[in-house]
Amino acid sequence: LHQERGLRAFEAYYFHNCIYEEVGRNARLLRRESIPTGDLLRRLDSRWKVLIVGDAAMHPAELLEANGNIDPRRGTATRGLDWLHRIKDHFERVVWLNPEPPEDWNRYQTVRLVERVFPMFHLSVDGIGEAVSALIGAKATH
Helix, strand or coil, X not given: CHHHHCCCCCCCCECECECCCEEECCCCCCXXXXXXXXXXXXXXXXXXXXXXXXXXXXXXXXXXXXXXXXXXXXXXXXXXXXXXXXXXXXXXXXXXXXXXXHHHHHHCHHHHHHHHHCCEEECCHHHHHHHHHHHHCCCCCC
C-alpha cells in the first residue's frame, strides 16, 4: 500500500488476537516496548488509513468481556470489542485482512463479530486489492 499508492507515512503496530489498551511496536509484544492505544488514537488524526491483519479467531471472552485478554498479566477493564469500535469511530477508513479462507470465517463467533465492525477481506492478492480500494475509494457505509 505504501509503495503502490505513495502514502506519506506508514506505521506498523502489533497485537495478539485483539487490540486492547496497548499495541506493540514490534512482534515481540513486550510491554516495555508497547504504546498505549489511546495515545495512538490521540496522535493519529481521522484521515489515517488503517489496515488490521489477523484471523479474528479468538476466545469470545477476548472480545466480549472485561479482562478477557488471553494474557492475565494484561487485564483490561475495557472489552476488546469496545476497543475495535473506538478504532472504527476514530478513523474514517479501516479494513481487516484475514489470512484464513473466507469459507471458514462463519465458523467463528468472533470473526462474525469483527466483520460487523470492519469490512473484512481475505489476505490474498485479490483481497489486498479490494482492501486498498476500500481504503482509498469512496467511503463505504459499513
